[in-house]
Amino acid sequence: MLPDEVVKPIVLLLGEVVLAHNEWNSLSKIAELRQVNHGTREQFLNDCRAGVYDGVLAISRTYDSTQITGRFDQELVDALPSSLKFVSHNGAGYDSIDAHACAARGISVSNTPGAVNACSADTAMFLILGALRRIHIPYTALRAGKWRGHMGLTHEPEGKTLGILGMGGIGTAVARRAQPFGLHVQYHNRSCVPEQMNLTGAKYVSFEELLRTSDVISVHLPLNASTRGLISYREFAMMKTGVVLVNTARGPIVNEDALVQALEEGKVWGAGLDVHEWEPEIHPGLIANEHCVLLPHVGTATVETQTKMEVLVVENVRSALERGCLLTPVLETRKMVNGFGPLGEIC
Numbered sequence: 001m002l003p004d005e006v007v008k009p010i011v012l013l014l015g016e017v018v019l020a021h022n023e024w025n026s027l028s029k030i031a032e033l034r035q036v037n038h039g040t041r042e043q044f045l046n047d048c049r050a051g052v053y054d055g056v057l058a059i060s061r062t063y064d065s066t067q068i069t070g071r072f073d074q075e076l077v078d079a080l081p082s083s084l085k086f087v088s089h090n091g092a093g094y095d096s097i098d099a100h101a102c103a104a105r106g107i108s109v110s111n112t113p114g115a116v117n118a119c120s121a122d123t124a125m126f127l128i129l130g131a132l133r134r135i136h137i138p139y140t141a142l143r144a145g146k147w148r149g150h151m152g153l154t155h156e157p158e159g160k161t162l163g164i165l166g167m168g169g170i171g172t173a174v175a176r177r178a179q180p181f182g183l184h185v186q187y188h189n190r191s192c193v194p195e196q197m198n199l200t201g202a203k204y205v206s207f208e209e210l211l212r213t214s215d216v217i218s219v220h221l222p223l224n225a226s227t228r229g230l231i232s233y234r235e236f237a238m239m240k241t242g243v244v245l246v247n248t249a250r251g252p253i254v255n256e257d258a259l260v261q262a263l264e265e266g267k268v269w270g271a272g273l274d275v276h277e278w279e280p281e282i283h284p285g286l287i288a289n290e291h292c293v294l295l296p297h298v299g300t301a302t303v304e305t306q307t308k309m310e311v312l313v314v315e316n317v318r319s320a321l322e323r324g325c326l327l328t329p330v331l332e333t334r335k336m337v338n339g340f341g342p343l344g345e346i347c
């Protein structure tokens with residue numbers, strides 16, 4: 001090596017950059033950029049163990065790259081190179097990463113909070129209105145040459161009670177959108193939002209009260225051990241007959257066998273789902289049920305939001321390279337060592 005030649009840190013991209021090409025390419029001034037955009041988990045694990053990625057300081061990963069590497073679970077985290085200190089994940093939900101395993105290895109993880117709020121909330125509103133109107137029936141009838149089909153009369157939001165499960169950034173954005181439609185908003189969260197921060201004035205209720213008294217329930221929780229299967233047979237039994245259930249968060253929060261039964265019994269009037277328990281597999285009972293509005297996890301699939309997310313992912317990598325800390329670290333790795341990150345950072 002020449003004496004003045006500087007060794008750049010290595011950044012590994014798992015997946016593709018679709019929109020923020022300029023931002024991503026600009027990192028090449030301060031880092032060597034590498035990419036894995038195909039292959040299998042077995043191959044990735046073997047390459048990690050064979051030292052192919054030794055020297056990688058930061059990984060930038062897309063949601064869809066889980067199809068290549070599988071989850072960043074304990075096995076995968078154990079195989080990652082010892083040089084790795086940062087994972088910048090493109091997505092608000094980071095259930096595809098075992099953040100505790102990363103923290104234990106001194107790897108800091110970031111996600112893209114905030115960037116997704118407006119778009120995800122728009123999707124939830126679309127599904128709330130679509131499920132109330134049982135929109136699937138006239139939508140498909142028209143194209144099948146059957147005009148309105150057997151749609152019957154449906155419902156509108158005015159005067160109904162919307163129960164928001166999870167009043168974080170997305171839940172709050174849903175509340176703000178729902179109020180002009182005449183929906184009365186109540187919510188349940190791990191803890192009550194302090195009054196001065198509760199900009200929507202939504203009422204805090206217990207989980208059970210929310211289930212018992214809401215006409216529409218919209219799920220905005222992260223997926224973790226305590227939310228997996230949170231809405232199942234017992235919870236559907238507590239709900240009002242004729243309730244509408246919307247899930248734009250993560251599929252496994254709702255037990256789909258229980259949802260299908262509740263739909264078939266008429267307990268649930270309609271469901272709007274952007275996420276699915278076994279996605280990309282869709283429960284046959286949901287496909288068969290015309291009272292469901294189904295989307296294939298496209299809640300943030302707009303140019304505007306995907307751009308914001310990709311730019312934030314790159315900004316996290318840049319901050320890691322230049323300042324030794326991520327901009328939007330997830331809670332688990334923020335608290336790593338004595339309340340500080342792996343490099344002692346508070347950004």
Ligand SMILES: O=CC(=O)O
Pocket residue numbers: 090091092093094116299300
């Ligand atoms: O599902 C989308 C996200 O986690 O941002």
